[in-house]
Amino acid sequence: MKSMHPFVKILLFIFTLLLMSYMSNAYLLPMSLILFVYATWLARSDFLRVVRRMKWLFISIFIIYAFGTPGEYIQHIPVSVAPTVEGCVLGVMQIAKLLIALAVLSILFATSSKEQLMIGLHLLLSPLNLLGLNTNKFTARLLLTLDYVEELAAKEKFKFRFDQLDNMLSTTELVNKDRVIVLESIPFKWNDVLVVMILILGAIALFYFRESYFRVLF
Structure with a gap:
C-alpha cells in the first residue's frame, strides 16, 4: 500500500467509510479486527495511543446503546435496570465502526x-x-x-x-x-488505475443497491 498513489489512498479511506453503512454485522467485526491488527502492525504506538484516549468514548457509546435501546433484557443481572441484547449488539457495532475509521486513518498516515x-x-x-x-x-x-x-x-x-x-x-x-x-x-501506476476503476464500480453498485432498497420500502 505504501507504493500506492496518495490520491487512491484517500479514495480508499472515503470508500471504506461509505462501505461501513452497507455492511452487515457479520462482516463488520472481522473487518474491524483485521484493520485493527494491520494498523497496530504499521503504527503501533500512535494507533494504540489514540485508541486508549478514546476508551471513555467507547464505554459511553456502549452504555448508551445497551441501556437506551428497546429489546430483550439480559437476564440474571443483579441490578434493577438491565441492558438489552439488541442494545449491546448495536453498541459493539458502533464501536467497531469507529475502530475501522481510526484504523484506516492511521494506515493512511503511516503509509504516506x-x-x-x-x-x-x-x-x-x-x-x-x-x-x-x-x-x-x-x-x-x-x-x-x-x-x-x-x-x-x-x-x-x-x-x-x-x-x-x-x-x-x-x-x-x-x-x-x-x-x-x-x-x-x-x-499513477497501473495498479492505481485498477483500484480507482474498482472503487468506481463499487460506488455504482452501492448506489444501485441503495436505490433498490428504497424502491422496495416505498
Missing part, C-alpha cells in the same frame, strides 16, 4: 508522508476549481497549518488553548509570504 497526502488532497479537490475555489492556496494553507501544529506539539509542556487558533492563522499568513511550497507530481 504529509506532503504526499497534500498531493492527494489537491487532486481530490481540483474539480472545485471550476466553482472558483483556489485549491492551490487551500492546500498550501493546510500544509502550513499542519507544520505549525507539529511545531507546537513538539514543544515541552505543550497545552492547547483556543487563543492559539488566532495565532495559528496569523503565523501561517506570515510564513506563507516567505515560503515557497512545491508539491511534486506523482505518476
Whole structure:
C-alpha cells in the first residue's frame, strides 16, 4: 500500500467509510479486527495511543446503546435496570465502526508522508476549481497549518488553548509570504488505475443497491 498513489489512498479511506453503512454485522467485526491488527502492525504506538484516549468514548457509546435501546433484557443481572441484547449488539457495532475509521486513518498516515497526502488532497479537490475555489492556496494553507501544529506539539509542556487558533492563522499568513511550497507530481501506476476503476464500480453498485432498497420500502 505504501507504493500506492496518495490520491487512491484517500479514495480508499472515503470508500471504506461509505462501505461501513452497507455492511452487515457479520462482516463488520472481522473487518474491524483485521484493520485493527494491520494498523497496530504499521503504527503501533500512535494507533494504540489514540485508541486508549478514546476508551471513555467507547464505554459511553456502549452504555448508551445497551441501556437506551428497546429489546430483550439480559437476564440474571443483579441490578434493577438491565441492558438489552439488541442494545449491546448495536453498541459493539458502533464501536467497531469507529475502530475501522481510526484504523484506516492511521494506515493512511503511516503509509504516506504529509506532503504526499497534500498531493492527494489537491487532486481530490481540483474539480472545485471550476466553482472558483483556489485549491492551490487551500492546500498550501493546510500544509502550513499542519507544520505549525507539529511545531507546537513538539514543544515541552505543550497545552492547547483556543487563543492559539488566532495565532495559528496569523503565523501561517506570515510564513506563507516567505515560503515557497512545491508539491511534486506523482505518476499513477497501473495498479492505481485498477483500484480507482474498482472503487468506481463499487460506488455504482452501492448506489444501485441503495436505490433498490428504497424502491422496495416505498
